[in-house]
Amino acid sequence: MKLYDSRLAPNPRRVRIFMAEKGMTCDTEQLDIVKGENLTDDFLNINPRGILPTLVLDDGTVLDESVAICRYLEEIQPEPKLMGHDPASKAYVEARQRHMEFDGLLPASEAFRNSFPGFAERGLAGTRDTVAAIPDLVGRGTASLARFYEALDAHLGEAPFVAGDEYTIADITALCVVDFASTAARVPVPDSCENLKRWHAEVSARPSAGA
Numbered sequence: 001m002k003l004y005d006s007r008l009a010p011n012p013r014r015v016r017i018f019m020a021e022k023g024m025t026c027d028t029e030q031l032d033i034v035k036g037e038n039l040t041d042d043f044l045n046i047n048p049r050g051i052l053p054t055l056v057l058d059d060g061t062v063l064d065e066s067v068a069i070c071r072y073l074e075e076i077q078p079e080p081k082l083m084g085h086d087p088a089s090k091a092y093v094e095a096r097q098r099h100m101e102f103d104g105l106l107p108a109s110e111a112f113r114n115s116f117p118g119f120a121e122r123g124l125a126g127t128r129d130t131v132a133a134i135p136d137l138v139g140r141g142t143a144s145l146a147r148f149y150e151a152l153d154a155h156l157g158e159a160p161f162v163a164g165d166e167y168t169i170a171d172i173t174a175l176c177v178v179d180f181a182s183t184a185a186r187v188p189v190p191d192s193c194e195n196l197k198r199w200h201a202e203v204s205a206r207p208s209a210g211a
Contacts, residue, residue, distance in 0.1 A: 001026045001027070001055055001056060001057050001058055002026060002027040002028065002029065002055070002056045003015065003026055003027070003028045003029075003053055003054070003055050004028075004029050004031055004038075004043065004046070004047070004052055004053060004054040004055075004056070005028045005029065005030055005031070005052065005053055006030065006031050006032065006033050006038070006052045006053075007030060008032065008033055008034060009033055009052060010105065010108075010176040010177065010179070010180040011051075011052065011053060011066045011105075011176075012052050012053040012066075013176050013211070014053075014066045014070070014169075014172050014173055014176050015053045015055070015066055015069050015070060015073075016211035017172045017175070017176070017208045017209060017211050018069075018070045018073060018082060018169060018172055019073060019211065020207065020208035020211035021080065021082060021167075021172075021206075021208045022073060022077050022079075022080065022082070024073060024077060026055075031043065031052060033052065034118045034119075036122075036128075038050050038051065038052055038126070039126075039127075039128045046062065047062055047064050049064055049126050050125075050126035050127065050128075051064055051125055051126040052064075053066060053069060055069045055072070057072075067097065067169070070082070070083070070169055071083065082167070082168050082169045082172070083168065083169050084163075084168070089164075092163055092164070093163045093168045093169065093170055096162050096163040096168075096170040097163070097168070097169050097170040097173050099170075100162065100170055100173040100174045100177055101173060103144070103147070103148045103151065104145065104148040104152070104173075104174065104177035104178075104181065105173065105176070105177045105180075106144075107140070107141040107142075107144035107145045107148060107181075108141065108145060108177055108180050108181035108184075108185045108187070109141075109185075110137050110138070110140065110141035110144075111137075111138050111141030111142050111145065111181070111185040111186075111187060112141075112180070112184045112185040113125070113133060114133040114134050114135055114136075114137040114138050114141070115133075115135065115138045115185075115186075116133075116184075119133055120132070120133050121133075141185065141187075142185075142187050145181050145185070145187045146187075146190075148177075149189055149190060149193050149196060150193070152174065152193075152196055153192075153193035153194070153195045153196040154195075156195040156196055156198070156199045157195040160199070161199070162174045162199075167203070167206075171199075171203055174203075175200070175203050175204065175209065178196075178200055
């Protein structure tokens with residue numbers, strides 16, 4: 001299998017960390033999103049949606065959503081389990097993972113994409129059409145991230161990890177959200193969020209975080 005990747009974006013990083021936790025490797029090709037390498041004819045012939053990450057299986061099947069890719073990897077290599085152990089825990093991990101996406105990743109993307117000069121005419125991912133950024137959305141994304149940080153900090157005051165007692169895909173998504181929001185979107189974690197900062201230091205120290 002082959003992974004089309006980008007070091008510049010949080011979603012491909014989620015897959016890289018997931019693979020690193022499982023000790024998996026595959027062929028990779030780096031695409032520069034800012035330069036629009038994911039919007040070239042060559043790549044659109046592989047994935048017409050023009051988004052990353054994209055995983056091409058040996059039989060030619062194309063998977064292009066981070067969690068779908070991780071689900072495939074979990075199925076072919078179940079250990080260590082990163083998406084739950086039984087019906088209840090699998091559902092809870094999925095719910096928490098989605099919370100990290102909807103409450104954190106989407107606002108971070110909103111704040112970044114609508115403020116980054118390189119995307120001034122590329123307000124939506126995966127299209128070659130001109131779509132103007134909306135600067136007013138930056139404030140909304142920033143405010144949503146503040147709420148996200150507060151809620152996650154409160155949760156991590158009661159549990160060591162995002163989905164309970166074990167490190168899971170929910171932690172991977174949350175780590176990528178926090179790092180992306182703090183750097184690219186320029187919305188760092190407030191000093192008052194001590195639980196979140198404790199968790200972030202711990203998961204950042206895992207070898208997989210550097211994947």
